Amino acid sequence: MKRRDFLKLSGLSGGSAALGLLTGTKTLAATAKFRLKKKVSESSTICCYCSVGCGAIVSVYEDGAVKVEGDPDHPVNRGALCPKGLAMSQVHQVGGKLNASRLTQPLYRAPGAAKWEEKSLEWMIDAIAKRVKKTRDESWNAPASRTEAMASLGGGELDNEECYLLSKMNRALGLVYLEHCARL
């Protein structure tokens, strides 16, 4: 089909639809038969991922979010959402059910190991703290009051306040390489 034919056809279909609306013919009568029986509510929120802070509208059915879309009235994103924001509801649920793929315990893979093993949060915090202390002690540049042996990469699920605290902690530790995945 040529471009001109396509435009003619679109004009024709648009005109017929408009005529249908004006005259209240079958098109409107047919949709009335499919009235929504389920109560779906909508509420606005802010995306929980990066510090862009896009506005979103969440459709909720019973206890679960069934749809997330960009808020067209939000001044930051004006209705758009990146794929991460669009998948926001899956953090908790998929298709109204608890997301079975969601991790509920930290996973650890030892150096050289092929498998991940579940560890408690306390074990993980302790192990990270020990490694941070050891690396910092071994690499400390006293004249410059800093270490260049460690870097920090913020995750996409950190909100503004968490990023602020993380930066403060890292600066206090003497780190100079700070990044966030939303900037990469």
Ligand code: SF4
């Ligand atoms: S993760 Fe995407 S949708 Fe969410 S705030 Fe950032 S840019 Fe917006």
